Amino acid sequence: MRKLIARFVLQEDINFLLTNRVPRQLLTRFMGWFSxxxxxxxRDLSIATWQLFADLDLSDARQTKFRSLHDCFTRQLRDGARPLDHDPKILISPCDGIVGTCGAIVGTKVIQAKGFPYTLLDLLGDPALVEYYRDGSYVTLRLTSSMYHRFHAPHDCRVEKVTYISGDTWNVNPIALRRVEKLFCKNERALIVTVLAAGNQRITLVPVAAIIVASIRLHFIDVLLHLRYRGPNVIACQxxxxxxxxxxxxxxxxxxIVFAPKGVTLRDGVIESKAIRMGQSLFDLPH
Incomplete structure (x- = not known):
C-alpha cells in the first residue's frame, strides 16, 4: 500500500499539481498551526500518515516521544549521532541533505537545474556579495521531509548580520526545480554570511523556505523568520x-545553498544526488 501511494505521488505531473497548484501560503500557514x-x-495520526509517504528514521533522535508533529519535525540528535570532520582545512556540511547542483560559479551564474540558470544577484540581491563570490563555488543541499532539519556552523566563525528576503513558498523538489525558472530566487530565504575565524573568508549559507516550511528559526536573533514577518530586512547581530x-x-x-569564494573548492566526493550528513567534509580551504 505504501509503495502504491508513493508511486502515485511521485508521478511528475501529479506531484507538481499537488504541491504547487494549490494556495501555497494558506496551506503553509495552516500546517504551521496544525503541526x-x-x-x-x-499527533499519533499525523506522524503515522507522515511515515506512509517518507522513510522516517528516528533512531538517531535525542528523544523518542514527541509532544506534536512539529516537535518531531524539529527533533534534536542524540550525542555523537553526527561525527564532525575536525580537519581545520575542511568546511563541513551544515546540514543533512541530498546534493543538488554544485560546482563552480561561472562568473556570477549558478545552475538551479539543467537548463535553468540564475544569477547571484537574483538570489542574494547584494552587489558586494555577488562580486565576492564571482567565479567561486557552490553546493545546493536539499533536505527531504523526513531528514534532520537543524543546521550548523560549517567552521569556527562569526555572524554579524542576517538578511531576510520575503517571498513565495514553491516546492523545492527536483520536479519543481525543472519547471519553475529561478525558483530559489522567488522563495522566502535568509542570507547568513559567516566570517571564518581563520583566514577571514566569507561563507554564505542561504536557507530557502518552501511550501509548508516557510519558517526559519535562528538561535542568535530573537526573531522568527516567516511569511508574516515584514522587517527589518537586515538584522544586526554578533x-x-x-x-x-x-x-x-x-x-x-x-x-x-552554500557559497564559497574563489580558492575554496568542493571536495572530490561531493557530487549531484549524493546523500550527505551534517559534519561530513564539503569544501577544501586553501592551504
Whole structure:
C-alpha cells in the first residue's frame, strides 16, 4: 500500500499539481498551526500518515516521544549521532541533505537545474556579495521531509548580520526545480554570511523556505523568520560559533545553498544526488 501511494505521488505531473497548484501560503500557514497541536491522537495520526509517504528514521533522535508533529519535525540528535570532520582545512556540511547542483560559479551564474540558470544577484540581491563570490563555488543541499532539519556552523566563525528576503513558498523538489525558472530566487530565504575565524573568508549559507516550511528559526536573533514577518530586512547581530555548533532550524525541511569564494573548492566526493550528513567534509580551504 505504501509503495502504491508513493508511486502515485511521485508521478511528475501529479506531484507538481499537488504541491504547487494549490494556495501555497494558506496551506503553509495552516500546517504551521496544525503541526503544533499537542493532542495525542492528532499527533499519533499525523506522524503515522507522515511515515506512509517518507522513510522516517528516528533512531538517531535525542528523544523518542514527541509532544506534536512539529516537535518531531524539529527533533534534536542524540550525542555523537553526527561525527564532525575536525580537519581545520575542511568546511563541513551544515546540514543533512541530498546534493543538488554544485560546482563552480561561472562568473556570477549558478545552475538551479539543467537548463535553468540564475544569477547571484537574483538570489542574494547584494552587489558586494555577488562580486565576492564571482567565479567561486557552490553546493545546493536539499533536505527531504523526513531528514534532520537543524543546521550548523560549517567552521569556527562569526555572524554579524542576517538578511531576510520575503517571498513565495514553491516546492523545492527536483520536479519543481525543472519547471519553475529561478525558483530559489522567488522563495522566502535568509542570507547568513559567516566570517571564518581563520583566514577571514566569507561563507554564505542561504536557507530557502518552501511550501509548508516557510519558517526559519535562528538561535542568535530573537526573531522568527516567516511569511508574516515584514522587517527589518537586515538584522544586526554578533554571534560566534564553533565548528558544528547548531545555528538554527527549519520548521519542516527545505534547502540550504552554500557559497564559497574563489580558492575554496568542493571536495572530490561531493557530487549531484549524493546523500550527505551534517559534519561530513564539503569544501577544501586553501592551504
Amino acid at each position: 503544533k497541536i499537542e493532542q495525542p491522537l492528532v 554571534a560566534n560559533f564553533a565548528k558544528g555548533e547548531e545555528m538554527g532550524w527549519f520548521q519542516h525541511g527545505s534547502t540550504i
